[in-house]
Amino acid sequence: MPMNRQILLDNRPVAEATESNFRLVTTPTPDLQEGEVLVRHHYLSLDPYMRGRMNEGKSYAQPQPLGQVMIGGTVGEVVESRHPRYQSGDRVVGMGGWQEFSVVKADALGAIRKVDTTHVPLSHYLGAVGMPGVTAWYGLVKIIEPKAGETVTVSAASGAVGSAYGALAKARGCRVVGIAGGQDKCDYVVKALGFDACIDYKQHADAASLSKALKQACPNGIDGHFENVGGMVLDAVMLRTNAFARIAVCGMIAGYDGKPLPMTAPALILVNRIKVQGFIVSEHMEVWPEALQELGQLVGSGRFRPRETIEQGLENAPKAFLGLLKGKNFGKQLVKI
Ligand SMILES: NC(=O)c1ccc[n+]([C@@H]2O[C@H](COP(=O)([O-])OP(=O)(O)OC[C@H]3O[C@@H](n4cnc5c(N)ncnc54)[C@H](OP(=O)(O)O)[C@@H]3O)[C@@H](O)[C@H]2O)c1
Numbered sequence: 394m395p396m397n398r399q400i401l402l403d404n405r406p407v408a409e410a411t412e413s414n415f416r417l418v419t420t421p422t423p424d425l426q427e428g429e430v431l432v433r434h435h436y437l438s439l440d441p442y443m444r445g446r447m448n449e450g451k452s453y454a455q456p457q458p459l460g461q462v463m464i465g466g467t468v469g470e471v472v473e474s475r476h477p478r479y480q481s482g483d484r485v486v487g488m489g490g491w492q493e494f495s496v497v498k499a500d501a502l503g504a505i506r507k508v509d510t511t512h513v514p515l516s517h518y519l520g521a522v523g524m525p526g527v528t529a530w531y532g533l534v535k536i537i538e539p540k541a542g543e544t545v546t547v548s549a550a551s552g553a554v555g556s557a558y559g560a561l562a563k564a565r566g567c568r569v570v571g572i573a574g575g576q577d578k579c580d581y582v583v584k585a586l587g588f589d590a591c592i593d594y595k596q597h598a599d600a601a602s603l604s605k606a607l608k609q610a611c612p613n614g615i616d617g618h619f620e621n622v623g624g625m626v627l628d629a630v631m632l633r634t635n636a637f638a639r640i641a642v643c644g645m646i647a648g649y650d651g652k653p654l655p656m657t658a659p660a661l662i663l664v665n666r667i668k669v670q671g672f673i674v675s676e677h678m679e680v681w682p683e684a685l686q687e688l689g690q691l692v693g694s695g696r697f698r699p700r701e702t703i704e705q706g707l708e709n710a711p712k713a714f715l716g717l718l719k720g721k722n723f724g725k726q727l728v729k730i
Pocket residue numbers: 440441442524525528549550551552553554555572573574575578621622642643644645646647648672673674675717718719720721722723724725726
């Protein structure tokens with residue numbers, strides 16, 4: 394059995410996470426038991442939720458235990474199998490973690506799933522045709538429930554979730570406006586992803602200024618918003634909401650290092666009768682097949698071409714992860730293993 398390089402959570406961050414929170418080790422892979430498969434990972438997914446897992450304390454999920462392999466989505470190939478449904482060479486998606494190989498009990502719920510790479514490249518099963526894509530689908534379809542002609546917005550628009558949201562909302566006939574950090578990202582969001590407009594929040598010192606830009610980009614107001622960031626961005630959007638707007642609260646990345654994110658005008662929830670709903674995509678497994686089918690068709694047909702930022706080598710995963718939390722990624726952040 395091969396030697397396996399792994400990245401463990403060594404200690405918890407005090408405020409900002411740093412590379413010293415992680416530790417690289419090499420261990421032998423255990424022999425396979427009946428019902429298990431050995432998977433060699435090709436790509437590791439880096440996702441903002443991992444920052445929350447590094448902390449101790451109450452949340453929707455248990456903290457990442459110290460001294461254990463960091464949690465993470467992976468795609469790869471089966472290299473050895475003691476399970477009748479899996480063969481060497483099968484392409485699979487799973488939660489293999491920050492390591493080169495994983496030994497998986499193939500029948501465990503949600504442990505591993507075969508994927509078809511004929512029309513969809515393997516890596517996209519960690520992004521547009523995976524968890525981030527389904528996240529966009531759930532917030533848009535189940536919370537925002539858009540009608541054709543409505544205006545919908547999204548923050549972190551060029552990212553894994555934001556870009557899928559744009560593709561899904563355009564397919565439903567909406568006016569789609571993104572908010573992203575920097576001119577390059579905004580150009581990409583409009584020219585490559587087909588959003589109607591995108592605003593660079595870094596050009597605005599406060600919510601009032603960002604809100605003015607939103608007024609221009611959304612002349613009929615905002616009917617639905619998908620929040621990934623929090624703080625100033627959410628404040629600015631709230632100022633432009635129409636009566637009976639819906640806000641899907643997906644992420645609050647601006648506060649993941651512990652910075653408080655106050656909401657300036659919560660009274661707008663009442664005045665505009667806004668529905669504000671948070672959600673965790675893994676609590677809605679019933680929608681995954683329908684969502685993945687639509688996302689697979691959008692990507693497979695070339696109507697949605699998701700962008701990826703690929704870091705080379707497991708040892709560079711911590712650096713790439715810290716970059717993701719600062720917006721250094723452009724599209725889905727992966728590590729090639
Ligand atoms: N609720 C759920 O079940 C669920 C599931 C998946 C993801 N999420 C959330 O969805 C959001 C997007 O995730 P993703 O995987 O698609 O990541 P992503 O958008 O590909 O990458 C994160 C992006 O967030 C933006 N960002 C980082 N720090 C920021 C800050 N301080 N202020 C403003 N923007 C900041 C950056 O974009 P800019 O350069 O444009 O600022 C960065 O590229 C995250 O909040 C994540 O936690 C939630």
